[in-house]
Amino acid sequence: MDILWFIPLHGDSKYLGTSKGARAIDYNYVRQVAQAADTLGFQGVLLPTGKACEDAWVTASSLIPVTKNLKFLVAIRPGLMSPTLAARMASTFDRLSDGRLLVNVVTGGDPHELAGDGVFLDHTERYEQTDEFLTVWRELTQGKTVDFEGKHLKITEGEVLLPALQKPYPPLYFGGSSPAALQIAADHVDYYLTWGEPPVEVAKKIAAVRALADERGTTVKFGIRLHIIVRETNDEAWEAANKLISYLDDETIEEAQRILARYDSVGQRRMSELHKGDRSALEISPNLWSGIGLVRGGAGTALVGDPQTVADRIQEYADLGIESFILSGYPHLEESYRVAELLFPLLPVNSQRGGEAVSKIKADGEFVAYNKFLKI
Numbered sequence: 314m315d316i317l318w319f320i321p322l323h324g325d326s327k328y329l330g331t332s333k334g335a336r337a338i339d340y341n342y343v344r345q346v347a348q349a350a351d352t353l354g355f356q357g358v359l360l361p362t363g364k365a366c367e368d369a370w371v372t373a374s375s376l377i378p379v380t381k382n383l384k385f386l387v388a389i390r391p392g393l394m395s396p397t398l399a400a401r402m403a404s405t406f407d408r409l410s411d412g413r414l415l416v417n418v419v420t421g422g423d424p425h426e427l428a429g430d431g432v433f434l435d436h437t438e439r440y441e442q443t444d445e446f447l448t449v450w451r452e453l454t455q456g457k458t459v460d461f462e463g464k465h466l467k468i469t470e471g472e473v474l475l476p477a478l479q480k481p482y483p484p485l486y487f488g489g490s491s492p493a494a495l496q497i498a499a500d501h502v503d504y505y506l507t508w509g510e511p512p513v514e515v516a517k518k519i520a521a522v523r524a525l526a527d528e529r530g531t532t533v534k535f536g537i538r539l540h541i542i543v544r545e546t547n548d549e550a551w552e553a554a555n556k557l558i559s560y561l562d563d564e565t566i567e568e569a570q571r572i573l574a575r576y577d578s579v580g581q582r583r584m585s586e587l588h589k590g591d592r593s594a595l596e597i598s599p600n601l602w603s604g605i606g607l608v609r610g611g612a613g614t615a616l617v618g619d620p621q622t623v624a625d626r627i628q629e630y631a632d633l634g635i636e637s638f639i640l641s642g643y644p645h646l647e648e649s650y651r652v653a654e655l656l657f658p659l660l661p662v663n664s665q666r667g668g669e670a671v672s673k674i675k676a677d678g679e680f681v682a683y684n685k686f687l688k689i
Contacts, residue, residue: 315663317357318350319641322366330608331560347376353653357384377410386415391446392432397471400453407477414483422578436577440493447501454482490580499525509539509614511598536637540615543623550617558604569608584613624659
């Protein structure tokens with residue numbers, strides 16, 4: 314399995330819904346998280362997109378020279394940029410990073426935020442535009458000259474003169490739960506992403522996308538976006554989960570849910586339905602906890618438990634067909650070490666580090682050497 318980490322471009326914290334324990338995002342902190350992920354053996358990092366975030370492309374570009382193997386999952390936004398510009402950006406990044414770009418296709422799900430960016434298409438129209446965008450983008454990145462006229466896009470003699478290193482193009486990741494989104498996945502992308510719903514619901518999504526892909530003669534892989542709260546014991550893990558939301562009050566939850574209710578995203582609605590704004594029953598599936606979704610949009614669930622328990626739950630998703638796991642935890646610097654040290658030895662990690670955290674291997678070796686020196 315591929316395991317990626319998360320760069321918190323919208324801020325980081327020890328707690329949700331409060332300024333207590335909050336960390337401002339600056340370049341030094343972002344670099345620390347990226348270099349930790351690189352050293353520990355995560356295959357890549359997701360950089361989020363949106364008006365609350367630092368720009369993902371600028372940030373990812375700044376991290377190329379301070380990392381060695383880390384890949385960067387960066388968003389292209391149909392509606393906010395032309396497919397030609399997006400293809401040129403992707404090609405340049407891939408060349409300058411020596412083939413370390415992954416592309417996250419984000420259609421957008423908040424009409425209010427999209428209006429602020431000048432996008433006034435409804436849900437159906439946005440996915441129509443995404444379909445046209447990816448049709449053009451994929452041809453451009455394969456070195457073709459493109460003439461295209463659709464409902465939303467018109468391109469005349471579009472070209473990318475300097476091709477990306479990865480062939481046929483940097484891998485495309487895409488998430489969405491509506492019927493239109495599933496069709497986009499089957500038609501265009503390499504990885505279909507889901508947020509962390511219970512395994513039975515994830516299995517239904519995978520089956521639906523596979524069926525559509527089979528009809529089209531395409532192949533789609535699958536990924537999942539999850540938070541992780543792992544500790545040496547189950548009790549410690551659940552204590553950490555409860556501590557993460559210990560400063561949340563009802564008013565903060567109500568305001569967050571009011572804002573999230575304006576989204577026309579089917580995936581966001583499914584996330585919100587998992588907890589319904591009620592903090593009294595947040596374990597929605599064994600060890601799958603929806604507390605983060607009380608105040609956070611997008612990925613709102615976490616796997617909680619001791620290392621073997623969490624590894625077993627991850628393996629349950631892998632058994633369904635999930636190959637790419639995009640993980641995160643609060644705060645992201647410390648939790649990257651916990652996840653790598655506690656979980657990597659228990660999982661079949663696809664990593665240039667050989668599947669184990671380098672820091673753990675090195676620490677174990679130094680511990681053994683020190684004991685031999687003391688003749689213990």
